[in-house]
């Protein structure tokens with residue numbers, strides 16, 4: 001994939017998705033440059049997970065386009081998926097396999113050169129190395145979340161999609177994850193995170209967005225945003241929903 005200066009990394013235009021009569025996305029347009037970190041807020045049912053699932057190719061839109069650099073993702077989904085990582089409500093881990101087996105499996109699937117080494121490094125990072133031989137199904141919910149974060153990073157993704165990654169994490173684990181996000185966020189990685197955690201979201205992001213009733217109601221560079229005004233606007237949207 002070619003990349004010239006100024007080419008947006010991700011271009012989304014006119015994205016619409018309905019579930020029966022319910023219009024979950026009503027025309028979303030969004031452009032992100034490589035290395036941007038968008039934190040997307042919004043009321044329950046606003047369409048945030050639907051948007052992330054479509055970007056992750058887990059769900060097909062009814063209409064609209066998504067391009068990553070010069071490629072339409074519908075035209076070459078396999079190459080696109082290899083560059084993608086996602087943490088969602090589903091852990092996508094095998095409950096009967098150990099933590100190490102799970103991560104080794106995914107690393108091998110993505111063609112990582114030394115799958116075991118990569119798996120062990122990630123288990124260290126998410127502080128699960130002591131439990132590496134335990135079946136994933138025996139982990140607590142917060143630990144499952146840490147494992148799915150490790151799973152999402154196995155292929156060192158260029159585009160990382162995080163749907164409420166703080167859910168289930170205790171304060172210590174959330175702080176560690178916040179630190180990891182800072183390390184993960186470099187010039188080559190583009191991140192979109194959906195969260196209801198205003199403080200955590202605002203500390204990590206370079207852009208802030210609010211999705212409301214299936215539309216992007218607000219999008220701004222974080223350094224142009226007054227935190228108190230943003231918080232007030234966010235609460236207005238929550239109350240209006």
Ligand SMILES: Nc1ncnc2c1ncn2[C@@H]1O[C@H](COP(=O)(O)OP(=O)(O)OP(=O)(O)O)[C@@H](O)[C@H]1O
Pocket residue numbers: 019022024042043044045046047048049050051
């Ligand atoms: N599989 C589905 N079938 C029918 N309706 C769905 C389905 N998935 C989502 N919806 C509906 O689409 C709308 C958007 O849902 P979505 O999960 O994208 O919202 P969200 O912004 O992620 O919400 P939350 O903050 O509660 O996670 C909601 O009204 C929801 O009930």
